[in-house]
Amino acid sequence: xxxxxxxxxxxxxxxxxxxxxxxxxxxxxxxxxxxxxxxxxxxxxxxxxxxxxxxxxxxxxxxxxxxxxxxxxxxxxxxxxxxxxxxxxxxxxxxxxxxxxxxxxxxxxxxxx
Amino acid sequence: xxxxxxxxxxxxxxxxxxxxxxxxxxxxxxxxxxxxxxxxxxxxxxxxxxxxxxxxxxxxxxxxxxxxxxxxxxxxxxxxxxxxxxxxxxxxxxxxxxxxxxxxxxxxxxxxxx
Numbered sequence: 458x459x460x461x462x463x464x465x466x467x468x469x470x471x472x473x474x475x476x477x478x479x480x481x482x483x484x485x486x487x488x489x490x491x492x493x494x495x496x497x498x499x500x501x502x503x504x505x506x507x508x509x510x511x512x513x514x515x516x517x518x519x520x521x522x523x524x525x526x527x528x529x530x531x532x533x534x535x536x537x538x539x540x541x542x543x544x545x546x547x548x549x550x551x552x553x554x555x556x557x558x559x560x561x562x563x564x565x566x567x568x569x570x
Numbered sequence: 571x572x573x574x575x576x577x578x579x580x581x582x583x584x585x586x587x588x589x590x591x592x593x594x595x596x597x598x599x600x601x602x603x604x605x606x607x608x609x610x611x612x613x614x615x616x617x618x619x620x621x622x623x624x625x626x627x628x629x630x631x632x633x634x635x636x637x638x639x640x641x642x643x644x645x646x647x648x649x650x651x652x653x654x655x656x657x658x659x660x661x662x663x664x665x666x667x668x669x670x671x672x673x674x675x676x677x678x679x680x681x682x683x684x
Contacts, residue, residue, distance in 0.1 A: 461613075488670065490670055490671075490672070492672075492674075497676075498676060498677075499659050499661075499674030499675050499676055499677055500614065500659075500672070500674050501674075502671040502672060502673070505670040505671070507670070512670055513668060513670055513671050515671060547613050547614070549613075549614075549672075551670070554670040555670075556601060556602035556621060556663065558604060558616045558619055559604070559616075559670075559672060560616055561606075561613035561614045561615070561616075562613050563611070563612050563613045564612075564613050
């Protein structure tokens with residue numbers, strides 16, 4: 458059984474640029490959630506996708522957007538990057554949006570210069 | 571408001587001892603709770619979960635206790651090993667009602683001394 462995989466593992470961008478992060482969900486999982494984790498903090502919920510539709514969203518501005526594809530993989534897009542966007546971006550998949558464990562990938566470390 | 575807090579930011583234990591990591595949650599409507607372990611450079615790893623209709627759940631070397639009266643969650647690790655050294659997070663969720671949102675605490679760093 459393949460776990461959650463994310464790419465790239467590390468990325469360096471400059472302010473104002475745009476970035477796309479990718480996530481492949483665990484086999485059999487139809488729900489993907491994205492989180493932002495600042496250094497020394499717990500992950501913060503960005504949004505969740507279920508069967509290609511956004512199922513919930515946290516307190517992040519509209520320049521954070523996402524997609525889920527028919528194979529349940531997902532993308533996180535961030536426009537107009539700011540210095541504060543530097544963080545570890547985590548993707549988690551689960552069997553469904555209900556009370557099921559969310560299983561995480563190892564994240565993409567995004568640095569904004 | 572929404573918050574999940576941890577009473578102890580750091581915990582140092584001797585190898586072989588039992589560890590207890592505590593967590594307070596603020597939303598009495600939360601119905602599902604998860605403990606995660608995060609090692610340096612890795613994503614959170616699922617340890618154990620518990621639903622609000624349960625008070626206790628046991629796994630391999632780990633036990634989670636839920637006290638809904640005082641909104642408190644704890645993770646007990648038996649016979650702690652050096653490989654248990656990591657940051658531990660508790661997380662709560664309202665499930666579908668909140669768009670599957672997991673609310674994480676700040677984390678507790680567990681250090682196991684050989």
